[in-house]
Amino acid sequence: MLANRKLILAHFWLAFAVFGVALTLGAWQMFIRSPIGTWLSNPELYYRSLTAHGTVMGYVFPTLVAMGFGYAISESALEQRLVGVRWAWAGFWLIVIGSIMAVVPIAMGRASVLYTFYPPLIGNVFYYLGVVLVVVGSWIWVALMSINLRVWRKAHPGAPVPLAMFANVAGSYLWAWTAVGAALELLLQIIPVAAGLKATIDAGLARVFFSWTLHAIVYFWLMPTYIAYYTIVPRAIGGRVYSDSMARISFILFLVVAMPIGMHHTFADPQVGAGFKFIHSAFTALVALPTLLTVFTICASVEIAARLRGGRGMFGWIRALPWDNPMMLALAFSFVMLGFGGAGGLINMSYQLDASIHNTQWITGHFHLIFGGAIVIMYFAIAYDLWPHLTGRELIELRLIRTQLWLWFIGMIVTTFPWHWVGILGMPRRMAYFDFSDPAIAPQALSVTFSAIGGFIVLASGILFLVILARGMRAPEAAAGPYRFALAVHQPATVPVALNTHALWVALMIGLTITNYGYPILTLALTEGTSVPAVYVGAQ
Amino acid sequence: MSAEEIHPDSAEVAARIERRWATIAVIIIVGMALLAAFAGIHRATMPQPRVETTDPSRLHLSGEFVESNLGSVLEANGNVTVRAIGQQYSFTPACILVPADTPITLRATSADVVHGILIQGTNVNTMLVPGYISEQLMRFTRTGDYLMPCQEFCSFGHEGMWGKVKVIDKTEFAGRAKGGGRLSCVGQ
Numbered sequence A: 001m002l003a004n005r006k007l008i009l010a011h012f013w014l015a016f017a018v019f020g021v022a023l024t025l026g027a028w029q030m031f032i033r034s035p036i037g038t039w040l041s042n043p044e045l046y047y048r049s050l051t052a053h054g055t056v057m058g059y060v061f062p063t064l065v066a067m068g069f070g071y072a073i074s075e076s077a078l079e080q081r082l083v084g085v086r087w088a089w090a091g092f093w094l095i096v097i098g099s100i101m102a103v104v105p106i107a108m109g110r111a112s113v114l115y116t117f118y119p120p121l122i123g124n125v126f127y128y129l130g131v132v133l134v135v136v137g138s139w140i141w142v143a144l145m146s147i148n149l150r151v152w153r154k155a156h157p158g159a160p161v162p163l164a165m166f167a168n169v170a171g172s173y174l175w176a177w178t179a180v181g182a183a184l185e186l187l188l189q190i191i192p193v194a195a196g197l198k199a200t201i202d203a204g205l206a207r208v209f210f211s212w213t214l215h216a217i218v219y220f221w222l223m224p225t226y227i228a229y230y231t232i233v234p235r236a237i238g239g240r241v242y243s244d245s246m247a248r249i250s251f252i253l254f255l256v257v258a259m260p261i262g263m264h265h266t267f268a269d270p271q272v273g274a275g276f277k278f279i280h281s282a283f284t285a286l287v288a289l290p291t292l293l294t295v296f297t298i299c300a301s302v303e304i305a306a307r308l309r310g311g312r313g314m315f316g317w318i319r320a321l322p323w324d325n326p327m328m329l330a331l332a333f334s335f336v337m338l339g340f341g342g343a344g345g346l347i348n349m350s351y352q353l354d355a356s357i358h359n360t361q362w363i364t365g366h367f368h369l370i371f372g373g374a375i376v377i378m379y380f381a382i383a384y385d386l387w388p389h390l391t392g393r394e395l396i397e398l399r400l401i402r403t404q405l406w407l408w409f410i411g412m413i414v415t416t417f418p419w420h421w422v423g424i425l426g427m428p429r430r431m432a433y434f435d436f437s438d439p440a441i442a443p444q445a446l447s448v449t450f451s452a453i454g455g456f457i458v459l460a461s462g463i464l465f466l467v468i469l470a471r472g473m474r475a476p477e478a479a480a481g482p483y484r485f486a487l488a489v490h491q492p493a494t495v496p497v498a499l500n501t502h503a504l505w506v507a508l509m510i511g512l513t514i515t516n517y518g519y520p521i522l523t524l525a526l527t528e529g530t531s532v533p534a535v536y537v538g539a540q
Numbered sequence B: 001m002s003a004e005e006i007h008p009d010s011a012e013v014a015a016r017i018e019r020r021w022a023t024i025a026v027i028i029i030v031g032m033a034l035l036a037a038f039a040g041i042h043r044a045t046m047p048q049p050r051v052e053t054t055d056p057s058r059l060h061l062s063g064e065f066v067e068s069n070l071g072s073v074l075e076a077n078g079n080v081t082v083r084a085i086g087q088q089y090s091f092t093p094a095c096i097l098v099p100a101d102t103p104i105t106l107r108a109t110s111a112d113v114v115h116g117i118l119i120q121g122t123n124v125n126t127m128l129v130p131g132y133i134s135e136q137l138m139r140f141t142r143t144g145d146y147l148m149p150c151q152e153f154c155s156f157g158h159e160g161m162w163g164k165v166k167v168i169d170k171t172e173f174a175g176r177a178k179g180g181g182r183l184s185c186v187g188q
Helices: A006-032 A043-077 A085-107 A127-154 A165-196 A203-231 A244-255 A262-266 A274-286 A288-308 A315-318 A326-350 A351-355 A361-391 A398-424 A440-471 A504-525 B002-006 B010-042 B170-177
Strands: B071-074 B080-087 B090-092 B095-099 B106-112 B115-118 B125-128 B130-140 B143-149 B162-168
Touching: A006 A043, A006 A085, A006 A361, A006 A440, A043 A085, A043 A165, A043 A203, A043 A361, A085 A127, A127 A165, A165 A244, A165 A504, A165 B170, A203 A244, A203 A262, A203 A288, A203 A326, A203 A504, A244 A274, A244 A288, A244 A504, A244 B106, A262 A274, A262 A504, A274 A288, A274 A326, A274 A351, A274 A504, A274 B002, A274 B010, A274 B130, A288 A315, A288 A326, A288 B010, A288 B095, A326 A361, A326 A398, A326 B010, A351 B010, A398 A440, A440 B115, A504 B143, B071 B130, B071 B170, B080 B095, B080 B115, B095 B170, B106 B115, B106 B125, B115 B143, B125 B130
Parallel strands: B080 B106, B095 B162
Antiparallel strands: B071 B080, B080 B090, B106 B130, B115 B125, B143 B162
């Protein structure tokens, strides 16, 4: 049984509580800007809600899930009590304080700048300081993951690091480095202006800094999901991981190539030249590689499970899978959404196709399908799988769990498919309302209505999820035994150093970031006269 | 595992299948990157090559984006240049007038915060970042009215920031351009 159950439960409960709040705000936003809602008399309320939704869903919720899951992995995969528990609690409380510090100015309408900041718009300084505290809290987790692995290595010289921990530490390093972009933007540019020390800011440079964070953060959100694919799903459905080394290669590829590709977010920006846009576009194609490898390995691992259960034939084995097992269901839904979302991502990656949908509702639909769909549904699965080990009680309402997963899947599809469609029609993002009486906008009304209905299905599923977890705290006690991860078909006795350590890959990640970001950042920083007056939000 | 006893070479078979898939995946990736490069060069859909800067606090005083220079102008070579600015919460000119079947260069910037120009039903789509000039080449094949919303959050009035593009016949545009000056369809 896990030793630090309280610590892990605290992370998960806080994560899912703020998730519930942000989900409710999201559903309200879908409703209020749809034809079934009435026009908002004060559009500013919409942007408060949008800022809170993005800040919680982007920074607080996935970070807490990754941290709680990371501590659980460290204890169970390494079979070693967590080193630095006090520091872990310090990180947790920093996130609590940071979140409150950020949310208060948002609620007061003093920081309606959205979670992507958008300077020269400048909000209340405490909003940014709150976000910084959240990130600093998570950096404590990064350090702890590294330290725990080091302690384990000393006790087990030369032994293969368990896959779950290898991936977990890779994810933590990715986060540490990708957060640096936004940290530089906040510390060097935004906070001095928000604190009144400066009155001008280079908006173009800020956008480049933010793009450094904005793409790889998605892979940080993705890490717990991929760890679950490789190390939980095969065990939960009675199979084996097809290949341990391919799994390690996939996580290494994420670590190395998730970072130097962020400028595809600035394809339409005037402050970046065409050359670097092309380089980043090509690197973005590269990041599809670990996902393609993962799809193969996981499908093969699932097939192994099916054949061990007596599945036969080219495709007949699919029927032999344990479809009543929530983990199987979650994986299938996650893969379907990953497939559609990934295809959309390949479209966004090319400058030529991106021009048609840049900053339209297509993009919002895209990342909700990938993050809200493929990634978050596996967060649910992780929580369900870990819960008995954290509470010492069994989750018995499997039917309810399956209903919750089905609702989330259906809701996400109903929400995001029409969302993509109106994006193709050219509907812009981040608008508090649309004039559906305009004949040019009227054709989008039906799609937006469907999206809003999908939003409510998703909300219902989210509430059900919280209810299931809460009831799980009061279920009959049952010893869950030690928490185990999936084994590979050919469990490695030794692993090459390159696939067992991170140093080389971290160096490559930093090196590629410098080659792909160094020159654009330096030239922008050295260009004179690009700082523009700040525009304060909520100022009278 | 018992499978290993039955098939002693199973690890090798598994690795071979895996390598094959990895090769296919790499071919797909390289193919996509080449396709993007080809489309960019062959169809000439490339981002603006140069980074140009401008001072947003002096836009109204002198230079390319003074008010009298905003709008569409027919150049000597028959091409059209459109100059526009975005500010909280409108575009100037609010209605852009252009001819059909003509190469058009859109040059635009922002006077305050980050905005974006998106012309619905086309792939004309660019950010307006204060301090920098955005340039985009475009060509309309169909006459008519197009909506042109701001596509980037620019604070509380963002949802009300909609401009228009009116595409008219080439000869009609040439007739209107005879008088000189800068054309727009504001108030029409």
